[in-house]
Amino acid sequence: MNFYAIRAIYLHEMDRMRRTIGQSILSPVISTSLYFIVFGSVIGSMIPELDGVSYGSFIVPGLLMLTLLTQSISNSAFGIFFPKFTGSIYEVLAAPVSSLEIIIGFVGASATKSLIVGIIILLTASFFVELKIQYPLLMLFLLILTCLTFSLFGFLIGLLSNNFEQLQVVPLIIITPLVFLGGSLYTIEMLPEFWQKVSYFNPVVYLINGMRWSFYGASDINIFISVVSLVGFLVACIVGVAIVISKGYGVKN
Amino acid sequence: MQNIVSIKKLSKIYDNNFQALNNITLDIKKNEIIALLGPNGAGKTTMISIICGIVIPSSGSVTVDNFDILKDYRRTRSLIGLVPQELSLEQFEYVFNNVSYTRGLYGKAPNPSLIEKILKDLSLWDKRNSRINELSGGMKRRVLIAKALSHEPSVLFLDEPSAGVDVELRQEMWQVIKDLRNSGVTIILTTHYIEEAEAIADRVAVINKGELLVVDNTSDLVRSMGQKTLVIELHEAIQTLPAQLESYNLTVLNNGLSISYNYDSSSKQTGITSLLQDMKETGLKLKDLKTEQSSLENIFVELVREN
Numbered sequence: 001m002n003f004y005a006i007r008a009i010y011l012h013e014m015d016r017m018r019r020t021i022g023q024s025i026l027s028p029v030i031s032t033s034l035y036f037i038v039f040g041s042v043i044g045s046m047i048p049e050l051d052g053v054s055y056g057s058f059i060v061p062g063l064l065m066l067t068l069l070t071q072s073i074s075n076s077a078f079g080i081f082f083p084k085f086t087g088s089i090y091e092v093l094a095a096p097v098s099s100l101e102i103i104i105g106f107v108g109a110s111a112t113k114s115l116i117v118g119i120i121i122l123l124t125a126s127f128f129v130e131l132k133i134q135y136p137l138l139m140l141f142l143l144i145l146t147c148l149t150f151s152l153f154g155f156l157i158g159l160l161s162n163n164f165e166q167l168q169v170v171p172l173i174i175i176t177p178l179v180f181l182g183g184s185l186y187t188i189e190m191l192p193e194f195w196q197k198v199s200y201f202n203p204v205v206y207l208i209n210g211m212r213w214s215f216y217g218a219s220d221i222n223i224f225i226s227v228v229s230l231v232g233f234l235v236a237c238i239v240g241v242a243i244v245i246s247k248g249y250g251v252k253n
Numbered sequence: 254m255q256n257i258v259s260i261k262k263l264s265k266i267y268d269n270n271f272q273a274l275n276n277i278t279l280d281i282k283k284n285e286i287i288a289l290l291g292p293n294g295a296g297k298t299t300m301i302s303i304i305c306g307i308v309i310p311s312s313g314s315v316t317v318d319n320f321d322i323l324k325d326y327r328r329t330r331s332l333i334g335l336v337p338q339e340l341s342l343e344q345f346e347y348v349f350n351n352v353s354y355t356r357g358l359y360g361k362a363p364n365p366s367l368i369e370k371i372l373k374d375l376s377l378w379d380k381r382n383s384r385i386n387e388l389s390g391g392m393k394r395r396v397l398i399a400k401a402l403s404h405e406p407s408v409l410f411l412d413e414p415s416a417g418v419d420v421e422l423r424q425e426m427w428q429v430i431k432d433l434r435n436s437g438v439t440i441i442l443t444t445h446y447i448e449e450a451e452a453i454a455d456r457v458a459v460i461n462k463g464e465l466l467v468v469d470n471t472s473d474l475v476r477s478m479g480q481k482t483l484v485i486e487l488h489e490a491i492q493t494l495p496a497q498l499e500s501y502n503l504t505v506l507n508n509g510l511s512i513s514y515n516y517d518s519s520s521k522q523t524g525i526t527s528l529l530q531d532m533k534e535t536g537l538k539l540k541d542l543k544t545e546q547s548s549l550e551n552i553f554v555e556l557v558r559e560n
Binding site: 003005007009012015086091094 | 305330331339346356
């Protein structure tokens, strides 16, 4: 294992976060704070409790997931796409580094960045709403698993993208709607029966409900189903990245 | 001399069916400077990209220091440094950090004193804390060289090192390349500046349309393939060539004050003695004589045209 290479890629990517601190940290924190102010404090005060918690507290896991998913995807997609765009990917390809080491470096850095943002958002949320975490270890496990899984997914998007538009399509057109329609701001039970059934085909529903269960011990979906679906998606991402990398698609000719 | 890179029957066909390399076989000797010459699209960059691991070959094999580039890629790549043709750098990074990053990629522990030495050797030390987008084109190219040297490679590939570089910097770069060779590094450079190959390369390999046309020592190639020209200056101008000299295919120059004669210097009979004899018999008086060797550029153009 080329540990120095993993370390080099990891620190190089973390350095990019330091250079773009406004985009990497401040932007998600400000936008999430606005959600808490509008939905949590203003509108939330007019909505009755859901699953025994105030509306402001209820939306914390969903908003946390929204940020983790979008940040993880965009961090790693941009991380691998940018060197492709500038051409500096040549030195990663020409170095004595295995595909696994490249993935660990890029995905590890992306997941770390998302984890940092997630923790900052939790701290920010505590200023606006009452925050209780019933199963903190499970919450941390889900937090890390989500960051890793969606960083891998983002890495796959970055590998396959040939331009900036393609890079933005999946996060903007697929992930954001899935998160908003995945029960981040409401419970599935609040939907008409038909849309409840449709919602069960939305994979993000399982992620958000898993996270919500770790906070409040209650959710629309069984926690085991949530964890299994997240692990299943992680495996799918690993297989996808392995196939793409082994064929050299997107980076090698 | 021991071979450091051995290329055997190497071919590359891209997805669009373009054949970039066709059955190339070439041995590169340890500690030599070899120039790969060829027009644009000849296959030079594809060849070095395959050796460095950036492009996957269609068939054939390559070994570096007797290790296969595919099976033992960690060993071969750690021996190789690559300076790409394009200025492919992340513009917002700092010079020192970026060079150190490359060393890490090659599995080497951080060594700030070595990076300092490399940057000083390449006159970049003053710019160590500058962002790459603040550097001139020549400096960026030197940053690429610094990055390629950061892990102390024994084989260095330079893809068009002097493209877009001014004359002064080009001379400096040639000196850097010679110094590297003197320190034990094998240099493989691609170029379409013939004078660059003539100035620094021990051997040249001419590639065109994916095929290797010739490989030889630079001086031997010029001697064996080049024609020489004998220019004879006359005391008095002539209007037409005497009939006795017509068989020599002479060219009248300088308003009849000079004539030139092309001959093959490697041939046993150059024809010079008989020409001078015949000239004496025709009564022409000689003022001066000089010979000119055709350049590598002439040979290159001729080879590519024939191919």
